[in-house]
Amino acid sequence: MKWSAGRAARASVVCLLVILCDGFLLSHTAPTPKGTHLPTQLFAVRFKDVNDVYLLIEPLLSARGSVQMQPRLKTLAVTDDEETLKKIEAMIQSYDLPPKNVDVALQLILATTEKQPEKISPRIRGVIEKLNEISTRWSDYRLLGSTTITASEGDKASVEMGEDYRISFAVDYVSDEQRLVRFKRLTLDRRDASRDPEANGETYSRVLDTAFSLKEDKLLVLGATKLESSNRALFMTITASARP
Known part of the structure; x- marks a missing residue:
């Protein structure tokens, strides 16, 4: 049987459409890769x-x-x-390890330009040398207080220094690998002189408020003074050592 030219052309178009559609369906019905649902x-x-x-x-x-x-x-x-x-x-x-204990050594030093030193405590001679590298304006140094306190990661600690000062801090993190102790916050407060003898309780004024990281067994010196022209300044030294 002979087909006409028109019927043959239509048959060719139908075959071509079937082939194209077949290819389209195959390309979009490929199996989904494994691992689409994450654990x-x-x-x-x-x-x-x-x-x-x-x-x-x-x-x-x-x-x-x-x-x-x-x-x-x-x-x-x-x-x-x-x-x-x-x-x-x-x-x-x-x-996520148990909190580590840290020994924190603190010193509070008053520096003045009023007079020549009479006698300097051996405990602050190293600090004085360090301060003199920064500024030579101070002529006298007096140790107001010194203590060592043990604190744990995440805990807050507070200690009275001398008669009029209080130091508070929180150890945020201790890195054994980097031998680093991070202090989340450290504050130095001065007790206010009471103007009312009948007033209950004590009030404090903030002198220093800071946060920092400190290498173990390395001495850090922090200074606090109100005016550049002041003839008095407070310096605080800190060293920290993590317990094994």
Whole structure:
């Protein structure tokens, strides 16, 4: 049987459409790659602040990862690929450790330009040499108070220094690897002179308020004075050593 030229042309078009549609369907019905559903792992934070752990692991998440925090339960539910979950687990294990104890040695020194020194305490000679490297305007140094106090990570500590001063601080973090102690906040307050003999309680004025990181066993000197032209200044020295 012979086909006409028109029927043959229509048959060719139909065959071509079938082939094109077949190819289109094949390209869009390919099997979905495995791993579209990411695993979720629950981490319980025992010692550290769960908010700090959240901030620590957040940069480790992949583009598809997510984390849900339960502050009351101190848990983090992390959804991500297995490799990222392993990195996060290792990070949390190295950070969420029992709080370390730190011995913090403090000295409070009054420097003046009023007179020549009569006798300098041997305990502050090293500090005086360090201060003289910065400024030679001070001629007399007097030790107002000195103490060593043991504090734990995350805890606050306070100690009276001399008759009129109080030092308060909080140890935020201790790094054994970097031999670093981070102080979240340290304040120095001066007791106000009472103008009312019948007033109850004592009031203080803030002299210094700071935060810093300190290498273990390294001496840090902090200064506090109201005016550049003042002939008196307070200096505080700090050293910190983590207990094994």
